[in-house]
Amino acid sequence: MLDPANVDSCNNIGNILRSLGRSEEALPWFDRSLELRPNDAMTITSKAVTLAELHRVDEAFAAYRLARATDPGCAAAEWNLALLEMLTGNFEAGWAGREARWKIPALSAYYPKLSQPMWLGKEPIDGKTILINVDEGLGDTIQFARYVPMVAARAARVILCVQDALCPLLSDLPGISQCLPLSTSERPAFDTYCPVSSLPLAFGTRLETIPSATPYLPAPAASRVQVWEERLGPRDKVRVGLVWSGNPMHDNDHNRSIPLRMLARILDVGASFISLQKDPRPDDSATLLERTEIVDLTAELTDFAETAALVACLDLVITVDTSIAHLAGALGRPTWVLLPYTPDYRWLLGRDDSPWYPTVRLFRQTATREYESVVDRIRTELRAMISAGKTS
Structure with a gap:
């Protein structure tokens, strides 16, 4: 029995309720835990995340600072405080605070151990070779790739190391x-390095x-676009790309992804729908077979x-918060993104643009x-x- x-039981119950989206119910359990063990930084951090x-927001900031x-030395509090700073538009504090990820093994263990100095924008790099290495997800890499030419413009020789599918x-x-x-397995010689997700800090990015x-991003090769145009056939309707789920291993997947069947209510609007969804889940694969209105060429x-x-051939992309949202946005394509109530920091709060x-x-x-x-x-x-x- 609990x-x-x-x-510990109180704290665990609070965390379980929060993971189930029952945040209001979680708070009393964190408060009870703090009554029993006051000044526990991790419990206070869990309460702040819930707030x-x-x-x-004001209560959450106060809890993080407490x-x-x-x-x-509580890196979790520092990291989560940084995410809230970012979410509320305080980029100056947020980028700096996000460097706390190097103190959290779960966030940094896979990053290569490099002996060269990290570059965060302060030292001149003209004439030097800099390694820009991926350190977070596919979407992060696409979002922050915009800074890579800015690094090269400082007269540096740039080596970029990214996920294989992005290369x-x-x-x-x-x-x-x-x-x-x-x-x-091997890297060419370099003088300094910068993780992709630290580039906004290096350039002092504010809102x-x-x-x-x-x-x-580089324009897709005309030959590739033509192949996709031929696969899609005549453009007699508005073409809409669909993505309904992200990485199931993502901590917030349960808030970001939706079942394909939920999108069924938009399939009768007179558009041509094209799946951009890689690795659909079993239930979604079954739905995809049933919904013949959706063209599925994702094997290609x-x-x-x-x-x-393929995105270049579409009129609109409708997607949950996953890498395709970043890809379509970075290509300058019209994109509609479904977001949870409390989204990832990059989408901010209270606005319908990005x-x-x-x-x-x-x-x-x-x-x-x-x-x-939302649908x-x-x-x-x-x-x-x-x-x-x-009618136009």
């Missing part, structure tokens, strides 16, 4: 000397100074260069935290778009 007088998920005052897409970024797949011009999507070529991607529209969950109403709003907007296109 013992409400046991501090942030409820958009009780956790840091209680234990200045064909990013190898033609301006200023790159080499683009290596992450799977390669108002985001380098937001798109497209910043062997890397992100191929996906970029300062990172001018062609992206954000469709957010309300406090009800369900996606049915209904998308259906209404999609019908209006199609109608306007037919």
